[in-house]
Amino acid sequence: MATRNLTLKVNHELFGGLLLIGIGAYAYYHGQQYAFGSLARMGPGFLPQVLSMVLCGIGGLLAVTSQLKPSSTVQLQWGQLLIVAASMALFALLLRPAGLFTAAFVGVVISSWADREITWPGRIALALVVAALASLIFIVGLGMNMPLWWG
Numbered sequence: 001m002a003t004r005n006l007t008l009k010v011n012h013e014l015f016g017g018l019l020l021i022g023i024g025a026y027a028y029y030h031g032q033q034y035a036f037g038s039l040a041r042m043g044p045g046f047l048p049q050v051l052s053m054v055l056c057g058i059g060g061l062l063a064v065t066s067q068l069k070p071s072s073t074v075q076l077q078w079g080q081l082l083i084v085a086a087s088m089a090l091f092a093l094l095l096r097p098a099g100l101f102t103a104a105f106v107g108v109v110i111s112s113w114a115d116r117e118i119t120w121p122g123r124i125a126l127a128l129v130v131a132a133l134a135s136l137i138f139i140v141g142l143g144m145n146m147p148l149w150w151g
Contacts, residue, residue, distance in 0.1 A: 013066030020059025027052035080114035087111035099147040100139060104131040 028049055037043030091107035098106075108127035112118050118126070138144045 009067050009069070011066055011069065013069065014063050017059045017061070017063030017066060020062065021056050022059075024052045024055035024057075024059060027055065083114040084111050095146070097150070099149040101131045101135045101148050102150060104134045 031045050031048035031052055034045030034048070035043035036045045036049060087107045087110035090110060091103045094103035094106060105127045108130045109123055112123040112126060135148055139146065139148055
């Protein structure tokens with residue numbers, strides 16, 4: 001009897017599928033604190049739990065189909081990863097004292113350092129657009145109670 005080696009092809013789709021499974025499992029776990037109900041009388045936990053199961057299913061499908069494609073090497077670029085993580089942490093720290101527009105602007109400028117091809121005018125333009133859209137969506141559109149500027 002011949003033995004066959006099982007090899008795992010590591011590629012971007014596999015990482016994406018595993019990430020979706022993780023997010024779906026996290027959402028399902030936290031959605032269990034609400035009553036599920038039934039199809040006839042849906043409870044407040046029905047939609048979050050069903051959507052998280054769908055997300056896990058999509059992630060599983062993506063992870064399985066990633067093994068059917070030719071593998072490619074995945075290179076982690078630790079410097080860029082640390083820059084983006086630092087920009088997210090800085091955004092979280094600046095959001096309350098500095099306001100949404102300022103925090104988004106600074107976060108985008110810092111995270112854009114991970115892309116070596118973008119120029120300073122491009123960084124500033126991107127940061128202005130993202131900060132303006134975030135402010136319009138969350139403060140004006142959704143009416144969230146958070147400061148826009150310092151103060």
